[in-house]
Amino acid sequence: MTELSGIHHVKIPVADLDRSRDWYTTVLGLRVAIEFAEDRVLHGLALVDPAGTLSLALRLDPARAAGLAGFDLVALRVPTRDAVQGWSRRLTEIGQPHGGVVTGHDGGSVLIGLHDPDGIEIRLYAD
Template sequence: MPDLSGFHHVKLPVADLHRSREWYTSVLGLRVDIEFVEDGELMGLALADASGRLRLALRLDPARAAALSGFDAIALGVPKREEVESWRARLDDLGQPHGGIVTGHKGGSVLIGLHDPDGIEIRLYAE
């Protein structure tokens, strides 16, 4: 069987690209890599972290964004458990509500309850 090397990117639906761009860049520190314009209208964004290893796409799709509200669609990896604590402090400084840090199923640290502007939960996880 041929090998797989991981995810190329994850795509999330959003109701408002401008609002989501602001949130993902200011809260998670991602940068816009590509803007997808169709018929003169901004329809999607490709975002990446500073290293380019974490890639996330946002697609304008209000109905699907509403359907995912409250669901923990993705867990982003954090290199070390101590850094989950740093993320909690950063989110607190930004006034971003979250559910605190819990122990994951394999003993890692997981920051839960962080929601993007559409209510999609994003967890931060370190083994």
């Protein structure tokens, strides 16, 4: 049988790569692993978390980024419910607006209302 084993990466459209690089590295603590250039112009970035368990790609595409503003595109897994609370405290400490922690549909903890520079919502979720 043919199998799937998870998600390799999620690609997020952005209007400004430098601004988004700063946000994803500062707010989420990701680091740039690869830069993608076409005709010597930077068009995308691959980002990873320190543990190497999460991979996000940013792709320069202002129109698509604008179309996704306000949409909760992805929920990133957080190891524990306490860790979601920790994220809430950390984001508040660095002045990053968010909507707080709510109970998810299976009783998990979800940090909502965290928006990247293009207004795309990134949720943090623990079962």
